[in-house]
Amino acid sequence: MSVEVLAQIVVFAPVIGAILAGLFGAKMPVKLSMAITTGLLFVSFFAAAAIFLGYHQHTIHLPEAPIQFFKWLDVAGFTSTWSIRIDAISVVMMFVVTSVSSLVHLYSWGYMAEDPHKPRFFAYLSLFTFAMLALVTAADFMQLFFGWEGVGLASYLLIGFWHQKRSANDAQIKAFIVNRIGDFGFVLGIMSVYMVFGTIEFKPVFAAIPSHVNDMMQWGIYSLPTMEVIGVLLFIGAMGKSAQFFLHTWLPDAMEGPTPVSALIHAATMVTAGVVLVCICSPIYEVTTFASGMITLVGAVTAIFAASVGLAQND
Numbered sequence: 512m513s514v515e516v517l518a519q520i521v522v523f524a525p526v527i528g529a530i531l532a533g534l535f536g537a538k539m540p541v542k543l544s545m546a547i548t549t550g551l552l553f554v555s556f557f558a559a560a561a562i563f564l565g566y567h568q569h570t571i572h573l574p575e576a577p578i579q580f581f582k583w584l585d586v587a588g589f590t591s592t593w594s595i596r597i598d599a600i601s602v603v604m605m606f607v608v609t610s611v612s613s614l615v616h617l618y619s620w621g622y623m624a625e626d627p628h629k630p631r632f633f634a635y636l637s638l639f640t641f642a643m644l645a646l647v648t649a650a651d652f653m654q655l656f657f658g659w660e661g662v663g664l665a666s667y668l669l670i671g672f673w674h675q676k677r678s679a680n681d682a683q684i685k686a687f688i689v690n691r692i693g694d695f696g697f698v699l700g701i702m703s704v705y706m707v708f709g710t711i712e713f714k715p716v717f718a719a720i721p722s723h724v725n726d727m728m729q730w731g732i733y734s735l736p737t738m739e740v741i742g743v744l745l746f747i748g749a750m751g752k753s754a755q756f757f758l759h760t761w762l763p764d765a766m767e768g769p770t771p772v773s774a775l776i777h778a779a780t781m782v783t784a785g786v787v788l789v790c791i792c793s794p795i796y797e798v799t800t801f802a803s804g805m806i807t808l809v810g811a812v813t814a815i816f817a818a819s820v821g822l823a824q825n826d
Contacts, residue, residue, distance in 0.1 A: 512561075514562055514565070514571050514572075514573065514574065514597060515574060515578050515595075515597075517558040517559075517561055517562050518558075518562065518578065518595050518597050518605075518648070519578070519595065520554065520555060520558040521555050521558045521559045521562070521605050521609060521644060522555075522595055522605075522641070522644045522645065522648055523641075524551040524552070524554050524555040524558070525548075525551060525552055525555055525612070525637045525638075525640040525641040525644065526637065526638070526641035527551055528547050528548035528549075528550075528551035528552065528633075528634075528637040529548070529634045529635075529637035529638040529641060530634075531544070531547050531548075532544040532545075532547060532548045532630045532631075532633050532634035532637065533630075533631070533634035533638070536630025536631065536633075536634060537630065539630075541629050541630060544629070544630040544633060544634075545619075545620060545629055545630070545633050548616060548633040548634065548636065548637045549613070549616040549617060549620070549633070551637070552609065552612055552613040552616045552637065552640065553613050555609045555613070555640075555644075556606075556609040556610055556612075556613040558609075559605040559606045559608075559609040559610070560606060560609075560610070562597075562602055562605065562606070563602055563603065563605070563606040566599075566602050573597050573598060573599075573602070574597055577594035577595060577596045577597070577650035578594060578595040578597070579592050579593075579594045579650075580592070580593045580594065580595075581593055584653055589705065589711075591651055591653035591654060591711065592650075592651070593654060594648075594649070594650035594651070594654065595648045595650070596648050596649060596650040596713070597648070600647070600787065600790050600791060601647050601648045604647035604783075604787060605644060605647060605648065607783075608640060608643050608644055608647065608780065609640070609644075611774070611775065611778045612636070612639075612640040612643075612775060612780075615636065615771045615774050615775045616633065616636055616637075616771075618771055618774075619632065619633065619636065619769075619771045622769065622770060622771055623769065623771070626769075628672075631672075632669075632672060632769070635665055635668050635669050635672065636669070636771070636772075636775065638661070638665050638668075639662065639665035639666065639669060639775060639780055640775075640780070641661070642658050642661025642662045642664070642665055642780075643658065643662055643780040643784065644658075645657060645658035645661060646658025646659055646661075646662060646784055646787065647787055649713075650712060650713055650714075651710075651711045651712040651713060652701045652704060652705075652711040652713075652716075653701070653711050655788070655791070656697065656698070656701060658784075659694070659697065659748070659752070659784060659788075660694070662752070662780055662781055662784055663687065663690050663691075663694070663752075665780075666683075666686055666690075666765070666772075666776060666780075666781050667683050667686060667687045668683075669768050669769070669772040669775075669776075670682050670683040670686055670764075670765050670767060670768040670772060670776075671683030671684075671767075671768070672768055672769055672772065673767075673768070673769070676767070678764075678767050679767040679768065681764070681767075682761075682764035682765060682766075682767035682768070683767075683768075685760070685761050685764050686761040686764065686765055689751060689758055689760060689761040690751045690752065690758075690761065691751075692751060692758060693747055693748050693749070693750050693751015693752060693758050694748055694751060695747075696743075696744045696745075696746075696747025696748050696750075696751075697744070697745060697747065697748025697749075697751075698748075699744045700741055700744030700745035700747070700748060701745075703728070703737075703740060703741045703744060704716060704741055707723060707726065707728075707737055707741070708723070713791065717794040717795075720738065720794050720795065720798060721798075723737055723738060724738060724798050726738070728740050736799075736801075738795060738798055738799050738802075739799050739800070739801045739802050741795060741802075742792070742795050742796055742799045742801075742802025742803070742805075743801070743802045743805060745788065745789075745792055745795070746789065746802060746805060746806055746809075748785070748788065749784075749785030749786070749788045749789050750785065750809060751785070752781060752782065752784040752785040752788075753782050753783070753784070753785030753786060754782055754813075755785070755809050755810065755813045756809055756812045756813040756816055759813065759816075759817075762776075762782070765781075789806065
């Protein structure tokens with residue numbers, strides 16, 4: 512089986528499970544909806560493992576161009592084609608996301624055994640996984656943003672899954688609002704990329720970076736280095752998703768959701784999305800001084816702050 516076919520199985524198997532469990536879960540046996548979502552997640556995992564092992568053992572060759580499906584956005588010349596990018600970053604992240612998510616699905620069989628809304632829960636888990644896979648395999652900033660917001664929506668639904676609890680409602684709203692603050696910076700960063708490069712596709716944008724290293728961008732009365740501005744704005748988005756200092760307050764409250772949700776958010780999806788964004792945009796940070804320094808500073812402050820808080824926490 513070709514790597515292109517395997518990649519499509521990895522990405523689309525979870526969303527098929529989410530649709531089946533979400534739309535028809537109430538009309539089928541509960542265990543059948545659980546088996547469909549969990550089974551399709553393991554299918555996705557085995558496909559991702561095949562790609563990962565083949566890449567590690569040099570038995571497969573990754574395609575140079577993304578696998579394109581259809582143009583899902585075309586507004587006044589601003590276009591985005593739904594694609595699957597297969598490179599070193601996406602290969603590793605597909606394996607990590609599907610491996611953790613499949614185990615979380617399996618663990619949820621026992622943890623949610625007494626819950627009456629299991630089909631809805633498993634549908635949300637699979638939707639969460641699909642959004643993260645769409646993010647890590649995106650070939651342009653718009654699809655990445657689609658996965659980015661999909662992860663945010665799924666986290667909102669899962670953190671507040673037990674919506675009859677006031678604390679769960681407060682936690683889901685807090686997570687949603689705090690992440691919108693970071694997403695505002697991310698949107699401004701995408702707009703800046705399009706304004707400077709005339710495209711939002713990764714490959715042409717990163718190839719054109721050397722010719723824009725010395726460009727200046729006018730922000731009101733200030734003239735700022737273009738690449739520094741783009742780098743900072745994109746990183747503000749990453750700060751929200753990865754719960755960095757100042758935008759970290761939503762993460763402890765995320766524990767109000769069922770335990771499998773906390774595992775998925777912390778290990779495979781939400782908080783790793785910011786890391787993936789920074790890795791994908793590394794060509795930008797390689798030519799910046801302030802933005803790359805900001806990443807180092809914020810990361811160090813977050814690590815020290817979180818470790819200090821941990822010394823006093825007893826829960």
